[in-house]
Amino acid sequence: MTQIKGIDVSHWNGVVDWKKVAADGVKFVFLKASEGTTYVDKTFKTNAANALANGIRVGAYHYAKFGNVAEAKAEAQHFLRTVSGVKITYPLVLDLEENKKKASKAVLTDAAVAFLNAIEKAGYFAMIYAGKSFLETQLDEKRLKP
Numbered sequence: 281m282t283q284i285k286g287i288d289v290s291h292w293n294g295v296v297d298w299k300k301v302a303a304d305g306v307k308f309v310f311l312k313a314s315e316g317t318t319y320v321d322k323t324f325k326t327n328a329a330n331a332l333a334n335g336i337r338v339g340a341y342h343y344a345k346f347g348n349v350a351e352a353k354a355e356a357q358h359f360l361r362t363v364s365g366v367k368i369t370y371p372l373v374l375d376l377e378e379n380k381k382k383a384s385k386a387v388l389t390d391a392a393v394a395f396l397n398a399i400e401k402a403g404y405f406a407m408i409y410a411g412k413s414f415l416e417t418q419l420d421e422k423r424l425k426p
Contacts (some may be wrong), residue, residue: 284308288341291323298330308337308370314362315343317354328366339370341409344395347381352391356398371405379418389420396424 285305290312312321328338342359346352399406
């Protein structure tokens with residue numbers, strides 16, 4: 281199996297030396313773009329431009345806070361506004377790691393599907409990122425396969 285080296289970057293990483301990252305063999309990056317309905321990672325656009333300038337493919341992720349379909353759709357629109365105008369060459373990702381609003385498995389899955397559908401309807405390839413335990417206990421994995 282061929283492996284492709286990639287990294288995850290957000291404002292927590294500080295200033296990134298993209299030339300050095302590329303020289304280390306990194307071929308893609310997933311950049312944190314947004315969270316909830318208002319937060320935008322302040323380093324997203326700069327990191328995207330600098331990664332691309334150094335031959336690194338760029339995907340982006342949104343850290344979810346939603347607990348129902350309406351909130352998920354609002355978060356998807358915020359994410360799409362955030363990535364608008366940025367050259368995206370890898371998927372857009374729903375980063376779903378918590379269920380702080382205590383939504384049922386069915387409701388949280390409905391919300392995740394609505395978010396992913398909005399991303400795909402906008403013309404992007406959508407992915408979901410979740411830990412194995414979260415995926416098994418909080419989401420209906422079968423409904424997320426497509």
